[in-house]
Amino acid sequence: MDWKLHVILSLFLYFLIISVFQFPFPYSVAAFILLIFSSLLPDLDHPKSKIRKAIFLLLFYFMTLFVVIELNVDLGMKILILMITLILTYYLYKFLPLRHRGKRSLHLWRYVFIFPSLSLVLFAFANINISFALFIIVGYGSHLISDKIRKF
Numbered sequence: 001m002d003w004k005l006h007v008i009l010s011l012f013l014y015f016l017i018i019s020v021f022q023f024p025f026p027y028s029v030a031a032f033i034l035l036i037f038s039s040l041l042p043d044l045d046h047p048k049s050k051i052r053k054a055i056f057l058l059l060f061y062f063m064t065l066f067v068v069i070e071l072n073v074d075l076g077m078k079i080l081i082l083m084i085t086l087i088l089t090y091y092l093y094k095f096l097p098l099r100h101r102g103k104r105s106l107h108l109w110r111y112v113f114i115f116p117s118l119s120l121v122l123f124a125f126a127n128i129n130i131s132f133a134l135f136i137i138v139g140y141g142s143h144l145i146s147d148k149i150r151k152f
């Protein structure tokens, strides 16, 4: 579970892919974000990983944004909803029902196909280029491979 190693390997793979295929600039930036994110995603199953903190901070940020901007209730109610949201997010973060290894781990090869497949459907509905799913396969797959190599 060394996030720096996964980032370095992803960067190497990213520049290799980008230099071979010569994608346009905006596509390359989006691909970069997806590749780095998906190369760190498997460690969401580790209670002390950086990616778990980052995902839950982002989750809380977006929920707060939604409550502050979109919810049409008075200030007292917004504060109450935010406090409940904070507590629920914290408990979900703390007690996420995943294990770093074994059956409830995200370090299983099936997820290299499940996550990109789900993303493919999501991208198709959101009218986003479905080829981005390939970067998720590369990112997620590179994480599992580098974890395997480090074991030996």
Ligand SMILES: [Zn+2]
Binding pocket: 001, 042, 043, 107, 143, 147
């Ligand atoms: Zn890992």
